[in-house]
Amino acid sequence: MPDPAVLAQQANDPTFPGIWEELVWRGHVHVSTDAEELRHLLAGGPITYYCGFDPTAPSLHLGNLVQLLVMRRLQLAGHRPLGLVGGSTGLIGDPRPTAERTLNTKDTVEEWVGYLQAQVSRFLSAEGDNAVTLVNNLDWTAPLSAIDFLRDIGKYYRVGTMLKKDAVSARLNSDAGISYTEFSYQILQGMDYLELYRAHGCVLQTGGSDQWGNLTSGTDLIRRAEGVSVHAIGTPLVTNSDGTKFGKSEGNAVWLDPALTSPYAFYQFWLNTDDADVISRLKVFTFLPRVEIERLESLVASEPFKREAQRTLAWDVTSLVHGVEATDAAIHAAQALFGQGDLSSLDQATLEAALRELPNTTASSSAAVVHLLVDTGLSASLSEARRAIAQGGVYLNNHKVDSDEATIAGAVLPGGFAVLRRGKKTLAGVFVA
């Protein structure tokens, strides 16, 4: 369910001549079909475009959010979005550069399709002439026989061309090799575009630039099958300036589903953005107009320690994904927990609410700290928990724990809880039963 209030606040920046120019400025365009043609097309009357999401997990993640925002910007410019969730492509799996995917069961994929559809629909308006339409490629691939597939679609594909796609050649040159299954993926995606062109008049597909081979698979197929030239935009992979992977927190992907990544963790993820990255993140992940982003850019330069840009970014993206209420709760929790010193001076209800935002566990009043570290997920194993304590990285209610035999006895705050911390900013709550 989209939050109408959040969607209503979004707008493209009117100071740009058109949506194309804005997409370019925000850094959304890495590769595309003919840029001049696209600019004209997007500046004209409504066109239909699509972007696909494969159910390879029970939730979308931040990489997918980039695509959703591109879709939303195009929708705000008056164009008509088709949100595709890959019920069939998700059964195959697109070739990753490193290794073959493990196939998920049909039941699992079907379940995930439902989750992703719900998420996709949250970010796009279902109102008006250009309301979003959700489609599932299983609807047109499931009825297709192998013979029809090979005769009607396969004939348009040249193996030489297919082998040259980055995704395929990377795997051919690796130890992992590639199965026929994943090799065929590009054909399925090409078929999707052709189907959507025929059924909906779709003439633009957007996607990550790592999907470029699959995007052009569709434009090539439509040119051959229909003699029509359609378009594709490949958005750049979002990267961190220090070379690490974007979108990871504590080694895990940052998910849009609050059950998988809490709003608190989500907010913290954005708040911790590097100075070097924060401006480009604002461009990609928010609807703030150019002047505002430029103002924040100058603040990063003049008073970086205030982290105004990071705060704005964190608030904007968290409220977009989780709503204003959850965002405020996450901020209040952080203020309580990152406040200096004495936790017992905090208001009991505030503290309890903050702990509810964190990973937490229930324990007896004499539970060992090492076990709580594991139970709350702050440490992956008892050995790791002991190590963390030995290195002086564990705190109970802001007091350093100096023995791996410590328990929470005597440290329980009024109200029956305790705050466990690993390192400077990884927190968890303990509720005493």
Next chain:
RNA sequence: GGCGAGUUACCCAAGUGGCCAAAGGGAUCUGACUGUAAAUCAGACUGCUUCGCAUUCGGGGGUUCGAAUCCCUCACUCGCCA
């Protein structure tokens, strides 16, 4: 189908009978410094009932006092030939 090469911890990659829980780099974690930043420096990085024990080097079996290292076999990958 034939021949050759290969499969080491999250990733890359050393190691070719004991000194190997396994070099080095990256990633990650902790500490110092800080702005809940970056860079830098230091430490850690299989598990556990943690000063010791257990389990790892594609799977299974064998040789040996002793194997990641030798042999057999299965699986997978790459290359060349057909």
